[in-house]
Amino acid sequence: MQAIVMTGTGGPEVLVPREVPAPRPATGEVLIRVEAVPVLYPETQLRSGAFPMAAPPPVVFGFQAAGKVIEIGDGVASDHLGRRVVADTAGFGSYAELVCVNAQSVTPIPDGVSAADAAAAVMSGSVALALLDAAALTGTETVLVEAGATGVGSYLIQLAREFGAARVLATAGGPEKSRRARELGADRVIDHRPAQWTDDVRTDSDPTIDIVFDSLGGPSATALLATMTPGTGRMLSYGWLSGEPARVTAADLIPGGLTLTGCSGPAWHERVARSRTAILDRVPSLAPPVETTLPLERAAAAHELVESRVPLGKIILRPGPAPR
Template identity: 60%
Template structure:
C-alpha cells in the first residue's frame, strides 16, 4: 500500500511517499481504509524535531485518520465492520491507505456528518470543547481567543458565543479576520500588527477580559496581564505558535490574582479524548462548523505541511489516499 514515511526529523521533504506492507489487525485492533487524513499543526512540530517522534525512524507518519473499517482483529465488536469512524493513532501510522488502530481509539461518525468533516472536526472540536469546559465559562463573560482563524480558534469562538460570551478575537490578516467574524467574534484584532494589545485596551474601554485562550505563547501574554480581570481572570495556555510557551512567571499571576492552566500532557490529552464524541455530535447537529481549506492527494503531504507552516490555510488541510 502507499504511505507517507518520515525518514528523519527536518523540513517537510523528510515526508516521503513509499510502498509499505499493509497492516494486519492485532488483538483488539481494527484496520481502517483511510478516506480523509487531517494535517495537524502539532504534526509539523513533531516532524521538525521540536517534540520526539513516538516510533523508531523511518516510520509511517500521522496522528489521525477517518475512513471505513475493513478488517477486525480478535476480540473486536463485529458490528464495527463497515462502520465509518475517526481514529487517533498515537502519533504514527495515519498517513496511509490502510491504518491499524485500537478499538478503543475509534469513534463512529454520526449520521449526517461526512467523513471529511468528521476528520476535520476531530482534533479542533475536541480541544476547543475541553478548553471551554476547563475555563468554566459563564454567560456574559468577555473572552479573548488568540489565532481565532485556526481550527481550534474557530471552534472556540463558536462555542464561546453559543455560551453567551463576548468574544474578542485575534487573527493575522484581513481574510482570517473575516473568518473570525463569520464565526461570531464581536471584535477582531490583527495580531500581526505591532502593539495589538493597545488596540485591545481601546476596545475594552476600561473593561477587562475574563478568559484568555492563549495559543500564541512567547511574550504575547505580557502586555495583556493588566487587562485581565483581577482575582477571577483565567488564562488557558494550549499553543506555541510563536515557537515557545507563555513567558510569564508566578509573580506576574500572584500580584494580579490570576490563574494559568497549562493545557498539555497526558491528563490533558485524556480530557481531549473524552470530548471527541461530543465534538462530532455537535458538528453533526450543525452546532460546530469546521472549514476545510483544501483536500490534497496523500503524496502531497510535504506540501500540506508547508501550507500549515506558512499560515496560509483558511481551515483544515486534508490528505486523501
C-alpha cells in the same frame, strides 16, 4: 499499499510516498480503510525535529485518520466491523491507505457527516470543547480568543456563546484572517502582527478581559495580564504559535489574583478525547471545516501549506485514486 514514509527529520521533502506492507490488526485493534487524513500543525513540528517522534524514522507518518473498519483483531466486538470512525494512532501510521489502531481510540462518525469533515473537525474542535468546559463560563464573561480565524480558535469563537460567553474578542494575523474571525462570530478582532498588539485589547466597551484562550504564548501572555479582570481573570494556555510557551510566573499572577491553567499532559488529553463525540455531533451546525483536499502522495505539499499559515480551513489528504 501506498503510504507516506518519514525518512528523517527535516523539511516537507522528508515525507516520501512509498509502497509498504499492509498492516494486520493485533489483539484489541481494528483495521481501517482510510478515506481522509487531517494534516495537523503539530505534525509539522514533529517532522521538523522540534519535538521527538514516538518511533524513529523511517516510519509511516501520521496521527489521525477517518474511514471504515474493515477487519478486527481478537478481543474486539464484532459491531465495530463496517463502522465509520475517526481514529488516533499510537504516534505514527495514519498517512496510508490502511491503518491499524487500538479499538478504544476510535470515535464513530455520525450519519450525515463525511469522513473528511469528521477528520478536519475532530482534533481542533475537541480541544475547543475541552477548553470551554475548563473555563467554566457563567454567562457574563468577555473572552479573548487568540488566533481565532483557524484551528482551535475558529471553534472557540463559534462555540463560546453556547458555553456562556457574553462577548467574544479574537486576534488574527492580517485583514483576511480578521474578516474570517468576524464571520465566525467574533464581536471585535485585533491584528496580532504588531509587536505591541496587546495595547489594543482594552477599549471603553471592553475595559477588562475575563478569560484568555492563549495559543500564542511568548511575551504577549504576560502583557495580557494587565488587561484581565482582577480577582477572577483566568488564562488557559494551550499552545505557543510564537515559538515559546507563555512567559508567565506566579509572581506575575498573584498581584492581580489571576490564574493560569496549563492545558497539556495526559489528564488533559483524556479530557480532550472525551469531547470527540460531542464535536462530531456539532459538525453540521458549524462552518465547513475543510479548505483543501489533496491526494495522499502530495503530503509534502500539504505540509508546506500548513506551515505557510495561509489556509483558513483544514488540509485533508485523500488516499486512493481520485474520484470520478
